[in-house]
Amino acid sequence: MTFAIQVENLCKQYGNQQAVKGISFKVEQGSLFAFLGANGAGKSTTIEILCTLLKKSSGTVNINGHTLDACNDNAEIRKSIGVVFQQSLLDERLTVQENILHRGKTYGLSKKQLTDNYQFVSTHLHLADIEKRKYGTLSGGQKRRADIARALIHRPNILFLDEPTTGLDPQTRQFVWQAIKQLQLETNMTVFLTTHYMEEAAVAHQVIVLKEGEIVAEGTPDELKTKYAYDSMALVFHNSSEGIQWLKDNAISYTEKLGIFSIQVESTLNALTLLKDAEPLIASFEVIKGTMDDVFLHIMAEGGAA
Amino acid sequence: MEALFSLVKRNNKVFRRDKTQVFYSLLSVIIVIVLYAVFLQKMQVNAIEEVTKATPALVTMVNEWIVAGLLSMTAVSTTLAAYGIAVRDLESKAQADFLTAPISRATIQFSYVLNAFFIGCIFSFIALIGCEIFIVSTGGELLSFGDFLKVVGLLFLSVLLGSVFNLFLVLLANSQHSFSTLSTIVGTALGFLCGVYVPVGALPSFAQNLIMYFPISHTTLLLRNAFMESSISKVFEGAPALQVEEYKKMYGIVYDLHGNILSTSTSIIIIVVTIIMLAILSFFFFKKKNK
Numbered sequence: 001m002t003f004a005i006q007v008e009n010l011c012k013q014y015g016n017q018q019a020v021k022g023i024s025f026k027v028e029q030g031s032l033f034a035f036l037g038a039n040g041a042g043k044s045t046t047i048e049i050l051c052t053l054l055k056k057s058s059g060t061v062n063i064n065g066h067t068l069d070a071c072n073d074n075a076e077i078r079k080s081i082g083v084v085f086q087q088s089l090l091d092e093r094l095t096v097q098e099n100i101l102h103r104g105k106t107y108g109l110s111k112k113q114l115t116d117n118y119q120f121v122s123t124h125l126h127l128a129d130i131e132k133r134k135y136g137t138l139s140g141g142q143k144r145r146a147d148i149a150r151a152l153i154h155r156p157n158i159l160f161l162d163e164p165t166t167g168l169d170p171q172t173r174q175f176v177w178q179a180i181k182q183l184q185l186e187t188n189m190t191v192f193l194t195t196h197y198m199e200e201a202a203v204a205h206q207v208i209v210l211k212e213g214e215i216v217a218e219g220t221p222d223e224l225k226t227k228y229a230y231d232s233m234a235l236v237f238h239n240s241s242e243g244i245q246w247l248k249d250n251a252i253s254y255t256e257k258l259g260i261f262s263i264q265v266e267s268t269l270n271a272l273t274l275l276k277d278a279e280p281l282i283a284s285f286e287v288i289k290g291t292m293d294d295v296f297l298h299i300m301a302e303g304g305a306a
Numbered sequence: 307m308e309a310l311f312s313l314v315k316r317n318n319k320v321f322r323r324d325k326t327q328v329f330y331s332l333l334s335v336i337i338v339i340v341l342y343a344v345f346l347q348k349m350q351v352n353a354i355e356e357v358t359k360a361t362p363a364l365v366t367m368v369n370e371w372i373v374a375g376l377l378s379m380t381a382v383s384t385t386l387a388a389y390g391i392a393v394r395d396l397e398s399k400a401q402a403d404f405l406t407a408p409i410s411r412a413t414i415q416f417s418y419v420l421n422a423f424f425i426g427c428i429f430s431f432i433a434l435i436g437c438e439i440f441i442v443s444t445g446g447e448l449l450s451f452g453d454f455l456k457v458v459g460l461l462f463l464s465v466l467l468g469s470v471f472n473l474f475l476v477l478l479a480n481s482q483h484s485f486s487t488l489s490t491i492v493g494t495a496l497g498f499l500c501g502v503y504v505p506v507g508a509l510p511s512f513a514q515n516l517i518m519y520f521p522i523s524h525t526t527l528l529l530r531n532a533f534m535e536s537s538i539s540k541v542f543e544g545a546p547a548l549q550v551e552e553y554k555k556m557y558g559i560v561y562d563l564h565g566n567i568l569s570t571s572t573s574i575i576i577i578v579v580t581i582i583m584l585a586i587l588s589f590f591f592f593k594k595k596n597k
Contacts, residue, residue: 048402051406052405052406053402075408078406078407078408081406085399085402087399089399089400089402091400093320093323094319094323098319102316103312103403103404105308105309105312106309106313106404106407106409107309107408108408
């Protein structure tokens with residue numbers, strides 16, 4: 001297994017305040033890695049350290065085989081990473097193409113490489129219709145396409161996405177994710193994502209949840225859902241009294257609202273067993289899968305066990 | 307190197323396409339032009355008419371006096387405005403975006419300095435052409451080729467001084483708000499400190515000393531010398547040497563510092579030493595700021 005990022009006991013201290021408290025994790029090459037946490041959990045600090053923008057207080061970080069802060073390694077790290085920041089940072093008065101090419105030239109690419117790379121990102125992010133337009137005149141979704149293209153102009157191995165879809169409409173979010181996944185598939189690029197949209201984290205290969213500078217949970221989305229979320233079932237009975245009796249007989253705790261009974265189930269298979277048993281009583285039902293939202297809320301409320 | 311040039315090009319485009327920024331960079335110069343058109347010229351012509359006869363050369367001489375002041379102010383105000391991009395990049399985190407590329411903070415900072423220098427050179431050269439057209443259209447003569455080269459050289463020096471002077475100031479500004487406050491102060495003070503709004507000789511002695519110790523005013527002084535040499539000799543033809551010297555002291559064409567008339571070479575040394583000192587100070591300040 002090859003790791004694109006390896007972090008060991010990373011700490012960051014601001015005066016007396018410890019923003020990151022000795023976190024360790026590994027990110028597999030070519031994977032989608034979700035880095036979650038509430039505001040102020042230390043996500044941005046960690047990302048800024050990984051992107052060489054901020055000095056760590058202690059710990060070791062290895063990115064694409066280069067040790068952070070070691071002699072000349074930061075420049076090599078920068079060549080291998082692309083960053084999409086939370087805010088739009090390109091120049092409003094320059095066209096999309098000018099923005100991307102000016103920044104592309106800072107990577108020391110040859111003219112041909114730059115032209116080829118531009119063609120690549122332009123095709124994948126559908127820039128043809130906006131490349132001659134000034135960045136300041138674009139919609140939020142168009143700006144994000146340009147931001148991602150800028151981050152990819154040097155064809156990095158790792159793409160850092162800091163809340164890339166915040167404020168975008170669902171259609172644009174879908175487009176952005178399709179483009180990222182397509183690029184990841186074609187180039188085996190590692191994607192390091194922070195997001196507040198849990199459904200985006202749900203498709204990650206690995207998830208880490210940070211709370212007050214510490215990792216409080218980590219695993220695959222399925223592992224986390226198993227541990228911190230639960231599936232539930234909504235039931236409507238032909239006769240509510242009979243339904244309640246059945247629930248009591250089977251020692252199933254429930255909540256009821258407007259004749260809809262909600263019960264917790266261990267898994268969807270367990271739901272099937274219950275449904276078979278209560279089939280004559282049931283008028284309608286819905287099995288609701290546990291979500292990453294449940295995971296996040298559970299961990300934030302009670303803390304996890306990494 | 308290509309990274310540096312690309313950043314300079316980017317800074318340049320960003321500045322030029324912001325028309326408001328361009329306008330504000332020339333605001334102090336525009337104010338001087340208006341003041342000159344409204345009363346400064348008339349005041350000066352009237353004052354000189356009292357000691358020598360009025361000739362067309364007199365108006366040309368006064369025009370050249372103001373032109374020299376305008377050009378030295380342009381070199382400072384446009385370079386300062388060009389640094390606005392640095393402050394904006396810092397505040398908007400655009401600098402962080404550049405820093406994810408394999409370039410150093412020093413390269414990014416140097417790109418702002420080079421851009422300020424280029425902007426200053428371009429605007430100063432355009433202003434010089436405009437000023438020459440103004441002088442010729444009001445009855446004056448074009449600068450001789452030699453004087454033109456001398457003026458271009460002085461403008462180059464003025465822009466260089468303006469670039470490092472403003473670099474030092476801009477390193478103190480961390481937000482757009484502090485930068486606009488700084489720009490307002492510099493824009494307002496510049497006209498006085500270069501002896502453009504009010505002739506040096508009309509000010510109290512402490513203010514005169516302040517101006518004479520202000521390095522940028524020496525670029526104004528040198529430009530006045532380069533522009534006015536020929537017209538002064540025409541206007542004051544046959545006048546006593548003392549009278550000419552009094553006029554030159556009054557209007558900041560020569561500096562009388564503690565009884566000594568400063569030579570051209572002294573002014574150039576003051577400017578060059580200031581450039582070197584400010585560049586060194588800025589370097590250490592930049593290093594400290596980004597430790």
